[in-house]
Amino acid sequence: MRKNTLFLFARQGFSKAFAGRANKVLMCVLSMLIVYATWNGLSAYTQQTAIRKTYEREVRHNWEKMPDKHPHRMAHYGYLAIRPKHPLSFFDLGMESYTGNIIFLEAHKQNSANFSEAGMSTGLLRFGEISIAMILQVLLPLVLFFIGFSTIAGDRENGTLKILLSQGASWKEIIFGKSIGLLAVAMVFLLPVIALLLVVCMAIGEASADVLSRIGWLMLFFLLYYAIVSLVAVLISGISRTAKLSLVSLIGIWLLFTIITPRTTQAIGGWLHPAPSRIAFESGIEKELIKKGDSHDPDDPYYKALKDSVLRANQVDSVQQLSFNYSGFQMREGERISAEIYNRHLKNLMQIYSQQNRVSAISSFIDPFIALRNISMASSGTDFISYTHFQQQAEDYRYRLAQHMNELQIKLISNDKKASQQISREFWKSLPALDFRPLSHSEVLRQEWISVSALLGWVLGLTLVVLIFSGKFKSV
């Protein structure tokens, strides 16, 4: 391949993209949408972050100002875990709207994350949301298809293709050159967006090394995706007899990739790995808990045996004679057992969800859109994994809180009900605030290895197709 010829085709394709009036209108609309999506994402981010930060502070403040009381009352007063928004969530809204943002953490009970936007939404949300990522992932490829459908098929129809080939241009040069031209058109949109991301992150004071590396990698993966889109457009144009056929095929591919496959594979995942309903999940836990020992039942054999063994070990004959608070001791045991059972069930449930999502992830080898969508969400902290990561940390905190209060009760509260049943409020501060740590970017990318390899596989595969089969393409 000669560099000059390649460059010539690329430049010609690029300048042609901005020639027609229809193309200009399209690109104008797209740019306006990007501006709108940025404004929208950013204002949602700042609004939500302000609300959540306020309540987060209020929750901590209220916790610390609680007066002297029994530690178990504090364990029931509990804590509210509020999920912070990732700064890049203004770029890709991902699952943000479907996930709950506030969890009430209390002793004995694991509550669900509530008040997702979806729960308070009219059905409109289900049409999908407009974000910068959605425009770049869904709409820009379609625009590239519109610009690219006639690149070769058009030349074939008006006879220029024959001339080009007879003048010594090779098929590889034509295909790669025109693809590079299309890729350059994509860059016209991608590069400003990346610059915008950098500027915004700096403006909101979130330009940490982790965020910058996320933006850098996002750019790289989007670049790979557009390389795939451009090659597909030019190749389909290359094998189609007429430009019209090429357009229809490309529209079909776009629909298949962006609308039909993601939904269908997720549905197949749900069908292959059915998840339990809430009631089935909870009753499974309850059954196991009762089997192990019901702390509510005064005659429960498990807790009776526990009590007897404690009394024997301490060589006393009633709990009043123990040197520590027995009911705190029993609750610590109960909390340990119930948390263990709950976590095992939750892990199973999350496994089922992951298996469902795995079906979709694997299908990114058929559909590169899914691969990019997953990487983009993961990098923006709005995907399934970063959500469950939050849930997990909230549950860990809940367990720590409950056990901390049980320990205080064991140590400081008398078995004698007539003695003071309160401890000083100074103890409340000893429980550190819930400090949510998002996954680091390298961990995120490791989790998304399937999608990353699917994208690379696509680029490699398409390049090979051009290198091997381009000789068989026909000029008429």
Place this chain on the structure above:
Amino acid sequence: MFRLQFISFLRSRLAIAGLMIILLTGCISIFTGRQHLKKQQQSVAMTELQQQQHIQRNVQFFQKEMGLLLYYLRFGLANETSALNALSMGQRDVNSGVQSLTIRGLENQRYDTDLFNPASLLAGNLDFNFVLIYLFPLLIVAFTYNLLSEEKELGTWKLVSAQSSRPVRVLWQKLLVRIAVVAGALVTLLMFAAVVVPVPIDAAFFAAAMIALMYLLSWFAISGWIVSLGKNSNVSAAALLGIWIMLVFVVPGAVNNFLVKKYAVPEAMATVVEQREGYHEKWDMDQQPTLDKFYRHYPQFKKYGQPDSSFSWLWYYAMQQLGDDDAREHTDAMYRKLHQREDASASIARWFPSLHAQHQLNSIAGSGLRNQLLFLQRAAAFHEQKRLFFYPLIFDNAPVKSVDWHRFGMEYFSEEVNLNWLNMLLPFVLTIGLFTGLAWWRLRKSISSLQ
């Protein structure tokens, strides 16, 4: 002539392939809907069974103290799922169809969601609504975008114009054939759903079918208008696809953003915070003010006076009650805004066939926000009714055995759906009228300029 048009259309590979795809995805969607419906019903049945066992077990454990027993007991209220839900799942996969409530504070119980995989919610359901709103229009576009341009591009249009005194009639016939085929596919799928799900064939089903049909006719009208502009096939295809993207991506997304911003509900978090503070602070206060407030809310219980022990169930439930009362202001504001969201969404939807179809179908199937809000309000009434029943029993510490616990089965809520035909169909009629009129005017002009 009509028969010939029919045969020639059905001979094209595109027509057969398109029909096969739509019928196949339609059938898959109906089975998906049936699965969803079953899951909902199983969940209710399971809650019912659970509740029986749960009440029996706890009644055994806590025979001495009514107050302690009611601390644990849960009572279920189910949101009945109509069979039409299988066709338009709406928000029913997000919102739990069952509320299982204790008589303690309401606000921290009733917003518990169902368990779901957020990735599946994001991807969207493969329900019949999806096939109808997204895929059917594409089929219509594929069938009609080159209705006129194809004849022109192949050179047959001149022949038609020369041979027929009214060439538009030929176009009209071609369009009618396509409408008949698409409507046939729709009816087939609806019949299939009626048998497989099964959906009872009643007024609601008929209304859903009418909405579906009118929605598709709106698309035929839009498509007919684009065709009448007489552009070449590629331009027509691009324009129609652009309209499709606008109607199913851009406009709904923008409208939703607008609604979420305009009717933002920071009160949601406030409700949780206030309820929790309101309840817990009472533990550290004198009992008297708490009881005074409680008696102001329920004067009928004044006779119980002030208990003399440091803990009493009367005081405990008064504290729980006041948690809800303290959050009331935020709760009311939240509901007001959510109702405003729903109303605004309904009135904006009228202007866009895709939104209107979705909104109306969800409303009929009881799977929209309105249904959820009504269910939550019903849950509050249900909770109040249980409270009022048990409060005197607790305060008197009535013997546990004096209550017939078997009568506390599952209760059901079902929304009464009013079919407002005018509201349902008029927006479609106007869309169809507008675009058919435009197309007719355009065609008449271009033909007269031809002659």
